[in-house]
Amino acid sequence: MNENTQNYNNKENLLLLVSATYDGKKKTAILKFYDVKIQKIILWEDRTNHKPYCYSKLDLSNLDFLKDRDDLIKIEKVQKTDLLMDKKIYVSKIIVKDPLAIGGTQFNKSIRNIIKTWESDIKYYENYLYDNSLNIGKFYKIKDNTITPHEFNESNEIVAILKNLLVEKHTYDGIINNSQFKNKILNWAKLLDQPIPKIKRLSFDIEVESEIGRIPDVKTALKKITAIGFFGSDGFKQISLLTESNKRIKINQMPKNVDVNYFDNEKDLILDAFKIIESYPFIITFNGDNFDVPYLTKRAENLNIENNRSPFIALRDSSTLKNGIHIDLYRTFSNRSYQIYAFNNKYTDFSLDSISKALLNKSKLYQNFNINDLELSQLARYCFNDAELTYELTSFNDDLLMNLFVVIARIAKMPIDDISRIGVSQWIRNILYYEHRQINAIIPRRDELEKRSANVLSNAINKDKKFRGGLVVDPIEGIHFNVVVMDFASLYPSIIKIKNLSYETVRCVHEECKLNKITETNHWACTKKNGLTSSIIGSLRDLRVNYYKHLAKVVSQKQQLYLTISQALKVILNASYGVMGAEIFPLYFLPAAEATTAIGRYTILETIKKCKENSINVLYGDTDSLFLKNPNNEQIKFVIDSAKKEHNVDLEIDKIYRYVALSNRKKNYFGVTKDGKVDVKGLTGKKSHTPRFIKTLFQELLKILSQIKSINDFENAKIQISSKISECAKLVLSKKISLNELAFNVMISKSTSEYVKTIPQHIRAAKLLETVREVKKGDIISYVKIISKPGVKPVEMARNEEIDSNKYMEFMESTLDQIISSMNLDFDTMLGKPKQTGLDQFFWS
DNA sequence: ATCTATGGCAAGCCGA
């Protein structure tokens, strides 16, 4: 004991992790501590066996009193690997015999919470796991109160494909231990190829009586709940309404098969809702974490409903269910990983209305109204519609979102309620921690990593960046026909794999590895061991690029599964390099991030050099892409082959443009593909803050441009474009465009008072707006430009007469100039006016 | 309550 206790106090070698297992029979929890970390313990459950998991952070200082209590704890010596030093070390493993006996501390409170969570997890799995109709039972088995992993079936299809894949020799160039790496790939494939269960679920939405202009207060919940809408995946549709008997009317115009239930008193309405909610394993809300669930809970309390009748549990910053999982879609859709990669940035603000519009092409009912003014039948329709939209956000595109949740949960080894709320950096953290435990390695402390990266960095291009990023090639201005865009498939993950980049392998301890220099940096990479992150990211990359990406294009029964997996892998791979350069990431290690981009720049530069040697004209390139002017098949093949041979990266044809218009600006171009689709990149006319009337005009011009097949078509296009523009200009000057169309829409990223250095226009508008209503950060401020000071006004406060038409003409000119300048058109000549006085003359006439 | 990175552009603010 003494020896071990000393070990416990030895800050250099000591790591502690805590895991919990649940003994269902005795209803007690056994907690195991591993890997003592100074200051913090992470309480976790070992996912090795695919058991449900939970964790929470605890302060180690609370544990000091445990040191001499061998009635409560047992300490064992355990051998672990220290990856940073590349050697075996001993750490202490502490087993708590009876955590419930430890009283009166924060520690105890957390333990109790964990146990509670465990109990509900167990119930959840008991209730739903083996319900055949749900088909969710692919993860675990429960027998005699113990949970065991389900044996994965090896699908012949996968094994066959992978066997081919795994013999391709060049794939493993640069990888030190091949069989280790191949095993990783096989394990991932077996896990990911499991079928995705259809998840039974229910969405609900509540409406509350409200005072005009006020959002109901969740803390007091003084106002009545007047309606609750439900929508279930099993076809259950209900709207519950609170109303006195004599006011009940026949509700018509409700969608088909919706039950309309009346309640005289609110208590019954809520109890009915609780019963319905309890009967589903998954509950979907929109903003339920912050509104629907806490309001319902508080309201129930106010009405003296016993706490044990509520299906909900309030957590610190979210709400969950005693017997199920609650998904708050507001949290999911405001997560940038989902927004950008899963939904291709189709929506820009996070309201139910705009997300539904973008993804479902449906919207909320009755815009701009006061909820108290709705007639009963309108209220019913409004509330039910919200519940329906909420459900459909999880069901559209063949349950895309639910499927993504399941796939990401499998990869990240986290439960779905966490996956739906937490960001990609934490998914990756979890994957890496899991892998550490798999190989019995200790997780390094932040200060250990910091020590290794101090004073070794090269310089960034920009002052407020930490390291240098991707290379952007200066574009060759003009209109180019038949342009082939090539890109490196998952360039950064490829580099991480091939060059063995990981926190323990970049600048590793071995003297002889120092010769294995990384270009343009002061770093070297290990030549003796596979890097942990390198092989995880590398194996996922190989699976996506060589396997799922192709399968996703082939029509088959499993196509949707493959597409979803490919999408999920893309999210994770894209973030995998970024997290290494992010302070918030616990395995933050700048040399690894810096090495990745440095090799990336080297790879693209060398490839460009190869192109030039072969007289292939490179028009433009950005980080991992190259625009080649009219290359022949042989030339394309040559570039692909040499990239593979010299750098072991996969260069692919991304798309072929019939023509592409490049300006002299980087990250600014448009191109028309062979099937007439227009790609617009970076142009102001596409940006979300641009006034709608300009965006519309911009779209119309693009439509004209998409018709162009050869250089001869340009003249005609120019004429059409000119007339469109002058038409629109006239409307602007005659002030016939509605204020909404004229509005700039800019996000306010902090509260108005926090803008101290400069006060941008949207903040000026927001300040005016604040006199009328609340303005939160994250809101989109819609404002128009006006003649008098301060030059802007919120849309809802402005009048048509005060619009500054000249400002709008200027903005229109510069926006459209981005597509027109490359066509040698000029805005002023289009209006038929001389340059200097054109606008004024037009304005006064 | 929430956070992967850097490169690059347009617009407007604000002090010299």
Next chain:
DNA sequence: TCGGCTTGCCAT
């Protein structure tokens, strides 16, 4: 008036 700086949005 000029130029540096802040801000937001987008490309990869």
